[in-house]
Amino acid sequence: MSDVAFPRLDTRVLADDGNELRFCSTCAFSQACLDQGMDKAALGELHVLVEHVGPFRAGDHIFREGDPFEAIAAVRAGTVKTYVVDRDGHEHVHGFHLPGEVIGLNAIDGDRYPCNAIALDTVMLCRFSFPKISVLATRLPGLQRQLFRLLSRDIGRAALLAGDWSADQRMAAFLVGISRRLAARGFSATRFQLTMPRTDIANYLRLAPETVSRVLRRLQEDGILSVERRELELLQPDRLEALAAPILRD
Amino acid sequence: MSDVAFPRLDTRVLADDGNELRFCSTCAFSQACLDQGMDKAALGELHVLVEHVGPFRAGDHIFREGDPFEAIAAVRAGTVKTYVVDRDGHEHVHGFHLPGEVIGLNAIDGDRYPCNAIALDTVMLCRFSFPKISVLATRLPGLQRQLFRLLSRDIGRAALLAGDWSADQRMAAFLVGISRRLAARGFSATRFQLTMPRTDIANYLRLAPETVSRVLRRLQEDGILSVERRELELLQPDRLEALAAPILRD
DNA sequence: TAGGCGCCTTGACTTGAGTCAATCTCTGAC
DNA sequence: GTCAGAGATTGACTCAAGTCAAGGCGCCTA
CATH class of the missing domain: 2.60.120.10 (Jelly Rolls)
Incomplete structure (x- = not known):
């Protein structure tokens, strides 16, 4: 690279x-x-x-x-x-x-x-x-x-992430976290790649891979994001942030 | 004091x-x-x-x-x-x-x-x-x-504690942790006081207070420990450590 | 282009822990 | 001694997420 x-x-x-x-x-x-x-x-x-x-x-x-x-x-x-x-x-x-x-x-x-x-x-x-x-x-x-x-x-x-948050909240906090960290380095805050497989995301968030899949589908159905394999776009970052707010405390 | x-x-x-x-x-x-x-x-x-x-x-x-x-x-x-x-x-x-x-x-x-x-x-x-x-x-x-x-x-x-451990494992890890930390300072490793209310333990372990109560009862019924209000004695520390081992990684 | 292999998704069922509500038991105040 | 209130326990019920099993999709290789 x-x-x-x-x-x-x-x-x-x-x-x-x-x-x-x-x-x-x-x-x-x-x-x-x-x-x-x-x-x-x-x-x-x-x-x-x-x-x-x-x-x-x-x-x-x-x-x-x-x-x-x-x-x-x-x-x-x-x-x-x-x-x-x-x-x-x-x-x-x-x-x-x-x-x-x-x-x-x-x-x-x-x-x-x-x-x-x-x-x-x-x-x-x-x-x-x-x-x-x-x-x-x-x-x-x-x-x-x-x-x-x-x-x-x-x-x-x-x-x-140690708290007892719901699957949706965990996923939201994860995505908002990545978005902010990328943005802090000058990358796009709304379009980015998930560089890790679903199993790793699931493992990190202490969820089953099936749950990760279902949560992403739900968020997509709600129009909050669009996800295609590992390509991700945040369509309504504010709603995602609202979901993640209790975890991220801001 | x-x-x-x-x-x-x-x-x-x-x-x-x-x-x-x-x-x-x-x-x-x-x-x-x-x-x-x-x-x-x-x-x-x-x-x-x-x-x-x-x-x-x-x-x-x-x-x-x-x-x-x-x-x-x-x-x-x-x-x-x-x-x-x-x-x-x-x-x-x-x-x-x-x-x-x-x-x-x-x-x-x-x-x-x-x-x-x-x-x-x-x-x-x-x-x-x-x-x-x-x-x-x-x-x-x-x-x-x-x-x-x-x-x-x-x-x-x-x-x-961030992992997705069972209520029993969490409680075991919590008690073993306290026991070791007290022992490191010269206090008894097997008899000590829980200085915090059940609600705080539950909150820390991300469990409901009722679950804390039930887990302690189970551990007592199994002869692993004896608990009376906040007074606690570890009767079979090895079995507790075995329960906690996946969390404490040792 | 076909086949095989990861990875991902989906649906049906199960379960561990949470919730709700009732009861118990200390402790401290009067 | 009695009462009140906080904390702890117990049982019955509920539900979010896990498990199991099947199938789909994209990508690599031959």
């Missing part, structure tokens, strides 16, 4: 020495650090820590449960699914990570990845050695602050 | 100047920092940041949703419940925090507390100004590491 497909994912900063630093702005770190007014020298230091890895193909594992934890990574392109497999062989999907989002934060405590991460399509990553970024964070308060924020945000996110 | 009631909650460290530093070892920070071999000078710096607050009485709020975030706190004694109230007036319990556990971490991102915290019984806290502890963390890598770990741990914890 070439850079050309994602023209808005790059940010240029003119360094003091006149050279141009180029960041993929999907990296939550660099973008957010920029937003927080981190100075150019600091950005330069962060820059040299980034290791661009990929492409991973659909089905490739990025890390597996039990692997020693060494790095966190920002998704640059594609979708990453994190999941665990219980002793009965059942898969439990923890989340989907879209461009700009960070994976591996839940591995800091324990020194090993507590889950698997797999590419759902062609995935590019920005990898940051955690020991190195920790050391850097002791010198750059803005970076430390950003790391604390990212971690704190994930605590809240994990709690959202 | 006097210190005398909790003889094992204090740790003494002889500082280089010969003075004795006294920590409440329930403070996840100081205890864990000790465990990680943080040096005495660093512990001393941490020490002066601690602000002991309380007692809070049952029903007192420690913070409310929307309050400006200023500090995180370790529970020193008692039980703290965190919860939100949705627009329909329904309460959603996020968690119960026992001695040694830290509250407020999910407020770092957003600068305001995203939930309410209320004392379920008599509560004592160790409060740490977050701006100050952040600054200190830039000088003490062990402290920064500990903060990252605490945050990371909470991400994993929030994900546990």
Whole structure:
């Protein structure tokens, strides 16, 4: 997947020495650090820590449960699914990570990845050695602050779907969540692809795949959205948001 | 609630100047920092940041949703419940925090507390100004590491109950969790008080209070535990752990 | 173009947990 | 000691979502 497909994912900063630093702005770190007014020298230091890895193909594992934890990574392109497999062989999907989002934060405590991460399509990553970024964070308060924020945000996110919501509410919250996250990175908020199979959506939402199917049909019959295989269009985002409001709390 | 009631909650460290530093070892920070071999000078710096607050009485709020975030706190004694109230007036319990556990971490991102915290019984806290502890963390890598770990741990914890587990499994996981957390602080793993009403347990586990009642009765009939109002004894902890195993993943 | 294979959808039936309503049991106030 | 009220328990009924089974659709390969 070439850079050309994602023209808005790059940010240029003119360094003091006149050279141009180029960041993929999907990296939550660099973008957010920029937003927080981190100075150019600091950005330069962060820059040299980034290791661009990929492409991973659909089905490739990025890390597996039990692997020693060494790095966190920002998704640059594609979708990453994190999941665990219980002793009965059942898969439990923890989340989907879209461009700009960070994976591996839940591995800091324990020194090993507590889950698997797999590419759902062609995935590019920005990898940051955690020991190195920790050391850097002791010198750059803005970076430390950003790391604390990212971690704190994930605590809240994990709690959202834990409630006893109806199948419709769960699906609505899922779709609104994806829509907003894509929009935050400059993609369309109303037309997008579901990059994961129905079984994964069902598993993530703790529903049966049949229920996912039925809920999507209902939403389509109500004129709220239009769905054709994995192609999705939100026709009445406001009604979907209304459904999701109790979960998303806004 | 006097210190005398909790003889094992204090740790003494002889500082280089010969003075004795006294920590409440329930403070996840100081205890864990000790465990990680943080040096005495660093512990001393941490020490002066601690602000002991309380007692809070049952029903007192420690913070409310929307309050400006200023500090995180370790529970020193008692039980703290965190919860939100949705627009329909329904309460959603996020968690119960026992001695040694830290509250407020999910407020770092957003600068305001995203939930309410209320004392379920008599509560004592160790409060740490977050701006100050952040600054200190830039000088003490062990402290920064500990903060990252605490945050990371909470991400994993929030994900546990999110699965679609049966009422029995949820209840088992809840009781095993409390048992282990109390044992880690030196309390009995098999006899303890449920410091919260059934309605709060039900709400936390996303069950109806009636279901909580029925599940406890079933577990008692099976000889797994004995429960009398809020007094609880685990008679066959191994069978309870077996029930909870799929959730706790161990 | 035919065949095979995932993935998805649909319908019929089942069930675990919620809801509603009645009763019980502590506890604390007077 | 008695009463009131909150919290907890129990039973009867309901329903949302799961399970099971069958069939459809799109896509890849030969």
